[in-house]
Amino acid sequence: MTTVSWVDVDEDAGFGIENLPYGVFARPGEMPRVGVAIGDRVLDLAAMSAAGLVEDRHYFASGSLNAFMVAGRPAWRANRDRVTELLTDASYRGRVEPHLIPVSDVELLRPFEVADYVDFYSNEHHAANAGRMFRPNADPLTPNWKRLPVAYHGRAGTVYPSGTPIIRPYGQRRTPGDPEPSYGPSLRLDFEAEVGFVAGVPSSAGRGVPTSAFRDHVFGFVLVNDWSARDIQAWESQPLGPFLGKSFATSVSSWVVPVAALEAARVTPPVQDPAPLPYLRCDDPWGLDLHLEIQINGQVAARPQFASMYWTPPQQLAHATVNGAPLRTGDLFASGTVSGPERGQRGCMLELSWNGREPLELPDGTKRTFLEDGDTVTIRAQAPGAAGSRIAFGEVTGTVHPPQP
Amino acid sequence: MTTVSWVDVDEDAGFGIENLPYGVFARPGEMPRVGVAIGDRVLDLAAMSAAGLVEDRHYFASGSLNAFMVAGRPAWRANRDRVTELLTDASYRGRVEPHLIPVSDVELLRPFEVADYVDFYSNEHHAANAGRMFRPNADPLTPNWKRLPVAYHGRAGTVYPSGTPIIRPYGQRRTPGDPEPSYGPSLRLDFEAEVGFVAGVPSSAGRGVPTSAFRDHVFGFVLVNDWSARDIQAWESQPLGPFLGKSFATSVSSWVVPVAALEAARVTPPVQDPAPLPYLRCDDPWGLDLHLEIQINGQVAARPQFASMYWTPPQQLAHATVNGAPLRTGDLFASGTVSGPERGQRGCMLELSWNGREPLELPDGTKRTFLEDGDTVTIRAQAPGAAGSRIAFGEVTGTVHPPQP
8 A cells, every 4th residue: 555645745754644643732822632743744633623524532632642542443543544534635635734733833742641651671682781780790681581571660750751851860879889878969860762652442450461452452652761860770779679760750752653553563573482471472473673763962872673672562561461450541661771782772871881881982972971961862763664654753852951959 | 635526436446536537438329529537427528518618629529539639738737627626516516417427328439549659668677577588698688778768669550449359460470499480370469568648739840858848748648558469579570679469459548547637646766777868867756656457357467566667758758759750649658568576566478477488377266378369358557646536547458359360
């Protein structure tokens, strides 16, 4: 299928007719509403529904995607098909064009309200690198790592939209060798490049979501920057895991890429050995050929490849619910840092500078071990789309601000 | 101050005029609304406000306490003073009595919507016992334990009201000595007796809540049962902490005891050595003389003493926000298992049966290592109140149901 939109679109930018990601936007002085990105414009779905052009059961005039996300896969597909029709059939142009707004004229807001936030640890390169640094005398991977997708709950209340300033956190940390812990702004502020998915349709308590039901519950994917304070994290994490080293901020991209837009990006994931337990088996290949790019102050720092993830999104969801914990609309699941076997594919400064011992040199010659005040970190991603197209994720960006006294 | 209510109250039961805890209730066929417990009755605050007897800015007709919790300390105090006046001045009796409903005629619902849920680990006896069992060759306490109140984020979406059935969770676990992990219902299902507090007034991002501001943000206290699957937890927890071993269910009591009702219960907490960093210092004593009682199937299993907690609630809150993570209305913070130096004071089966090696014998002769299907666990607590009164916490109870296939 080849479809061409009557909207003028730069195909290389990845916001063409095969993508159609959802977001929440506002123009100055107006209420937030739901829109779809096409090229460098936003299609105002609230106005479209008021004009009778798309079906709406009060999904689109609200300030979040949650009402639409709960509606389920038939509603998602119907709207996607209808928007595709409206943007490709030139006979609609006269009625639709008034509802296309330049992205530069709007503010993009947090696309959905987060219920619970779970962060996985599903990239073997990242987990092994972290193991080598923090547990040098043990196996890089803990014994459970290839048996289940390790994860923990993060703080839902500090999931922020792209562009939110990141205030360097205060906290308690102890440098190895110091007899006493000290208090002050984090000295090892880091980013983590991740890919997340958000649940739309809830599930029942007491019953898990099998891998085969992934698309019935999951609305779409976002980019995630799970900001981390490595010194705070290292000191606090035993025995119950990360807490304040993570909970100050997590940024998500403004656009949610529908699951349907990523069908052409699905690839066979790495071989899993040992074979996972039956509840984690997945008949369909659910690796995703997403190419991430991390920039620090506009300079390329790394290019992680999401196809290298050991555990896939349906496996993550099946695991997170196997104990009967129900899904809620807005539950966000992040992949964990996306890294690769090469240094230029590592997804955080902890790995890129090997815990500060080998500074990263950016193309313009500046060097970093961890992030400095004023640094801007931007993560982008593209994937192959249907009919040879490209699917872009909206960027997730944030600038480090000095600590507040 | 001695105050006497015209409502007939059994003072020993702890729901007298010095307590006045808040909850959410519904009568069959009616909408949920906010009420206050007095004796064995509920004062219907929604009806009281409709009758012009209490001030209400739409706090009380909603199905949760959140709208009232966000109103802040002056509103909490004004309503408490007014309810005290109405229930003690006999001249109001004729107008108020129609709005007193027997507790036995109503259903008590979850009192508030949980934003984020944080679980601490602040009892030294519990932490040391767990350390002895799980890390027998190391110090019972990790090096950070007396420097900061260790905590992790739990799952807000599975915080349930007292009485909710607890379905035994499925999961992946490996018995020590087994070469392979296996899948099935948890074989080591446990409870944890805890005390939680809930935030009412939000705080700003980037700024912590000092220990001195605790009462400006915190609405009240509840009892918490942090149900735990020890076999799932033990296998999954390295390196990022508990996840599915905890996230299937957490129960909270139906009544929220206002902070103001616990002033007479405040005691000096255990000496902290080493002295905590300045951000964790607390000028006022914030130990709480709460006496917990755990029953299994109506038989007393243990009597933990909350006054033995090493870290106090204001210290927990200051720590959880020191990195600039803002508070949201409905944020729930649980203490961690309350245990004591004696076996009869331990707050979970893990400790009471020493990880299953020493079965607990209940007064009627039944023995337990961990919980069996059909077991009902009920936690209650009392504290000294003003003028020699007693302050009761509403019970938190739950019955273990068989796993769902």
